[in-house]
Amino acid sequence: MKTLLKRLTATAMAALILLVGSATSALAAGLLTPKDSSLAAPQIRSHHVEVTIEDGYAITQVDQVFSNPNPTDLEAVYAFPVPEKGAVSEFTIWIDDQPVTGEVFERKEARKLYEEEKAAGREAGLTEKHKHYRFEVSVSPVRANSETRIRLVYMQPAEVDTGIGRYVYPLEDGETDDMALAFWKNDPVVQEDFSFRLKLRSGYPVSALRLPQHPQAVITNHGEKEWQAEILHRTGVAVVSDDSGPSPDPGQQQQPMRLDRDIVVYWRLKEGLPGSVDLVTYREPGKQRGTFMLTLTPGDDLAQITEGRDWVFVLDMSGSMRGKYQTLVDGVERALGKLGTNDRFRFIRFNNSASELTPGWINATPEAITRWSKKLAASSVDGGTNLFAGLTRGLDSLDADRTSAILLVTDGEANVGVTDKRDFIDLMKQHDVRLFTAVMGNGSNRPLLEAMAHVSNGFAVSVSNSDDIAGKLMEFTSKVSHEALHDLDLEIRGVRVADLSPAAPSSLYRGEQLVVFGHYFGDGTADLSLAGKVSGREKRYETSFSFPAVATENPGIERLWAYAKIRELQQRIDYLGADADSRDAIVGLAVEHGLVTNHTSMVVMREEQFTARGIDRRNRDRRQLEQAAASRRASVPVQNRRVDGHAPISSTPRASHGGGAMGIEMLFLAAILLLVQARRGRVVVKG
Numbered sequence: 001m002k003t004l005l006k007r008l009t010a011t012a013m014a015a016l017i018l019l020v021g022s023a024t025s026a027l028a029a030g031l032l033t034p035k036d037s038s039l040a041a042p043q044i045r046s047h048h049v050e051v052t053i054e055d056g057y058a059i060t061q062v063d064q065v066f067s068n069p070n071p072t073d074l075e076a077v078y079a080f081p082v083p084e085k086g087a088v089s090e091f092t093i094w095i096d097d098q099p100v101t102g103e104v105f106e107r108k109e110a111r112k113l114y115e116e117e118k119a120a121g122r123e124a125g126l127t128e129k130h131k132h133y134r135f136e137v138s139v140s141p142v143r144a145n146s147e148t149r150i151r152l153v154y155m156q157p158a159e160v161d162t163g164i165g166r167y168v169y170p171l172e173d174g175e176t177d178d179m180a181l182a183f184w185k186n187d188p189v190v191q192e193d194f195s196f197r198l199k200l201r202s203g204y205p206v207s208a209l210r211l212p213q214h215p216q217a218v219i220t221n222h223g224e225k226e227w228q229a230e231i232l233h234r235t236g237v238a239v240v241s242d243d244s245g246p247s248p249d250p251g252q253q254q255q256p257m258r259l260d261r262d263i264v265v266y267w268r269l270k271e272g273l274p275g276s277v278d279l280v281t282y283r284e285p286g287k288q289r290g291t292f293m294l295t296l297t298p299g300d301d302l303a304q305i306t307e308g309r310d311w312v313f314v315l316d317m318s319g320s321m322r323g324k325y326q327t328l329v330d331g332v333e334r335a336l337g338k339l340g341t342n343d344r345f346r347f348i349r350f351n352n353s354a355s356e357l358t359p360g361w362i363n364a365t366p367e368a369i370t371r372w373s374k375k376l377a378a379s380s381v382d383g384g385t386n387l388f389a390g391l392t393r394g395l396d397s398l399d400a401d402r403t404s405a406i407l408l409v410t411d412g413e414a415n416v417g418v419t420d421k422r423d424f425i426d427l428m429k430q431h432d433v434r435l436f437t438a439v440m441g442n443g444s445n446r447p448l449l450e451a452m453a454h455v456s457n458g459f460a461v462s463v464s465n466s467d468d469i470a471g472k473l474m475e476f477t478s479k480v481s482h483e484a485l486h487d488l489d490l491e492i493r494g495v496r497v498a499d500l501s502p503a504a505p506s507s508l509y510r511g512e513q514l515v516v517f518g519h520y521f522g523d524g525t526a527d528l529s530l531a532g533k534v535s536g537r538e539k540r541y542e543t544s545f546s547f548p549a550v551a552t553e554n555p556g557i558e559r560l561w562a563y564a565k566i567r568e569l570q571q572r573i574d575y576l577g578a579d580a581d582s583r584d585a586i587v588g589l590a591v592e593h594g595l596v597t598n599h600t601s602m603v604v605m606r607e608e609q610f611t612a613r614g615i616d617r618r619n620r621d622r623r624q625l626e627q628a629a630a631s632r633r634a635s636v637p638v639q640n641r642r643v644d645g646h647a648p649i650s651s652t653p654r655a656s657h658g659g660g661a662m663g664i665e666m667l668f669l670a671a672i673l674l675l676v677q678a679r680r681g682r683v684v685v686k687g
Contacts, residue, residue, distance in 0.1 A: 033078075034075070034076050034142075036075075043066065044064060046064065047062070047063075048062070049061070050197050051196075051198040053165070054202075054633060055553075055554055055633075057157050057158050057556065057557070057560060058156050058158040058167055059556065060155075060156075062151065063149070063150075065148070065149045066147065066150075067148075068142045069145070070145070071145065073143055073144050074142050075118065075140040075142070078136070078139060078150065080134065080135045080137075080170075081171070081172070084446070085156045085157055086156040087595050088127065089153050089595070089619075090594075090619070091125060091153075091602050092152075092604065093123065093148070093604045094148070095606055100605070101617075103618065103619045104591050104595060104596065105602075106591070106599065107601050110601035113603050114138065117140075117609065122605065122606050122609065123140075124139075125138065125605075126138045126602070127601055127603075129597060129598055137150070156560075159513050160269060160297070161513070162510065162511025163268060163269045163654065163655065165267040168262055169262065170262055171259050171260060171263065172261060193233070194234075195233070197228070200267055201226055202269070202638065203225065203638060204225070204273055207270045208268045209266070209267045209268075210265070211231075212264060212266070213264065214231055218232075224270065225638045269654075271656055272653045273656075274650065274653055275299035275300075275650030275654045276296075276644060276648075277295070277545060277642065278643065279547075279643045280554050281551040281554070282551055282552065282554050282556075283548065283551045283552075284552065285550050288521055289521055290519065290521075290523075290551065291519055292547070292557070293557045293561070294517075296515075298541060298649070299651065299652030299653060300510070300653060302484065302510045303534075311336075311344070311346070312346045312406045313332055313345065313348065314390050314406055314407065314408040315349050316351070317381050318381065319384075332347075332373065333369065333373040333376075342363075343363075344364060345358070345364055345372075346358045346360065346397055348393045350386050350387070350389050351381070351382060351384060351385065352383040352384050353389055353417075383416070386417040388414060388417050389417050391427065414445070414448075421451060421574045424448060425455050425575055428455050429455055434457050435458040436453065447570070451571055451575070459507065482510040483510075485507065485534055486532055487532055488504075488531070490505060491528070491530075492526050493528075494524070494544075495522050495524060495526040497518050497519065498518065500516055500517070501517045511654075517564045522547070523547050523549040524547065526545060526547055528542065529541065542647075542649070543644040544647050545647075553632065553633055556630075562592070562595060563595055565589060591618075593622075594618065594622055
């Protein structure tokens with residue numbers, strides 16, 4: 001008798017349907033748009049991006065120069081999508097040819113300071129977070145017939161999944177609000193210079209680096225642990241990748257660079273690397289408290305699973321699917337064609353409401369697949385997105401006596417019917433299901449989808465239009481074809497630790513890393529154990545390592561810890577409702593660590609105004625500390641942060657995708673053959 005039913009899904013199919021059909025017009029990010037719509041928009045003269053990935057996290061620096069073609073000064077707004085788990089640490093404006101870095105305040109106070117400086121005619125900037133998908137930066141004044149230079153810096157964890165690392169520089173704005181669409185409609189063209197430079201410094205050997213949608217990128221490696229990717233573009237001339245400068249070539253003149261496509265970078269670790277525990281710490285001399293980022297990568301010891309199931313397709317029929325719907329239908333038909341004749345399926349449709357197209361369960365015979373695919377293709381798309389109704393109807397359609405999977409395919413946010421995050425979480429808690437989420441695009445409601453995945457012990461995978469479809473399929477199928485470790489219990493003994501985030505990790509799927517931030521007190525040897533259950537059987541990983549008394553190489557992880565805690569506090573507010581304690585805690589953490597959140601904003605003003613107002617330059621000083629540490633790291637060889645070498649956490653190598661190449665058709669077939677062999681359970685997948 002099975003003691004724990006496995007809940008797995010066909011995430012790969014849903015992702016493929018959406019990924020192949022996601023060729024929609026995308027808004028661009030990095031634009032400076034005038035508040036006065038009668039004025040011409042400032043032009044992007046240059047856009048330069050510097051990314052460094054090292055020690056488990058990425059630092060992204062964006063420098064842009066805009067020119068105001070108008071004969072009058074203006075106020076403008078700069079827009080940028082919220083990167084996944086990205087913490088904005090710096091916004092700088094050049095004033096009198098000198099960079100001035102912003103400071104963080106409670107949101108209303110920040111707005112008040114900005115408006116006062118603007119009213120006085122002095123240079124000022126304000127960085128705010130707009131919901132879950134965009135940062136907006138107000139700049140005033142942008143001087144007439146002159147240039148304005150700004151810099152944005154953000155940090156984020158750089159996790160590796162199944163041996164593949166992934167970094168996304170978000171440029172596609174996924175806005176779904178029509179008024180906002182009208183506002184951010186300027187042509188996203190860089191008039192002169194564009195550059196994207198990414199440096200990867202890995203403690204483990206890297207066998208390849210890839211930018212799937214940017215074949216013009218120049219990739220170089222300096223040994224197995226140091227790689228670099230460059231995209232250089234100068235309008236009107238051919239650009240070379242070395243330091244000799246651009247060489248004019250009329251036959252190869254480049255058109256202006258457009259900022260409307262994400263830049264996705266993958267790197268693949270060398271095969272056969274061991275499971276490991278990596279530790280990055282920061283602790284100033286003489287301080288009692290240190291901060292740590294612990295990354296646990298298990299070995300590949302989760303078994304592959306078998307057995308068949310029923311399929312419930314929950315399909316978005318809202319107006320936003322127009323233009324993509326035929327691709328969705330083709331994808332569903334191809335997916336059904338890979339099922340066995342003993343499998344069954346149902347079609348649930350939703351827009352303003354939800355209904356079932358099929359009259360109950362349909363055996364997956366060739367005749368039935370052809371018939372119901374034609375009926376699906378004849379359906380019209382219109383209306384809003386009642387995601388809650390579609391999800392509810394799909395959950396209610398499951399047969400308790402059969403192994404089931406639900407594929408929820410949608411491209412938008414819930415905007416009809418029930419839209420409150422708490423209701424979606426409550427719905428998931430009422431069902432013994434696991435939610436597997438493909439978070440599509442920069443405008444997707446990532447907080448909602450990730451929260452539902454968390455409470456259901458599932459997982460969320462982000463997907464960009466610039467992703468490698470084959471790679472995402474391999475990532476999805478790697479997880480859903482194997483057992484998972486659930487009901488996790490992490491313990492660290494011997495050295496006192498506190499303020500862990502996540503406070504209660506729930507599940508770990510094949511190839512996933514468990515990344516935990518926290519504080520530690522004291523130093524010396526600590527014992528670590530991670531326990532969980534696999535199909536009802538207890539499994540435990542154990543090792544020991546040392547916490548250092550002093551560690552000054554990575555001050556940036558203090559911000560990453562704070563941002564992780566803020567995300568947890570915000571999830572609490574989203575679910576339980578606003579409460580003064582949680583909000584005050586967010587504001588306190590954000591102000592101390594210089595972070596832009598739903599409740600705090602960053603203000604730039606003239607340096608003498610910071611002094612006149614008696615404002616401590618806390619964030620400026622923190623940035624100087626981080627920059628100095630980054631320079632020191634760059635001057636020494638790459639460091640390996642593994643701490644369990646003497647007592648390995650696992651006796652087997654970590655999971656990987658494996659070598660070789662497969663075509664999309666073969667990948668699709670492999671995904672289906674794996675996914676129909678899932679153990680008993682019910683799963684929801686969001687695409």
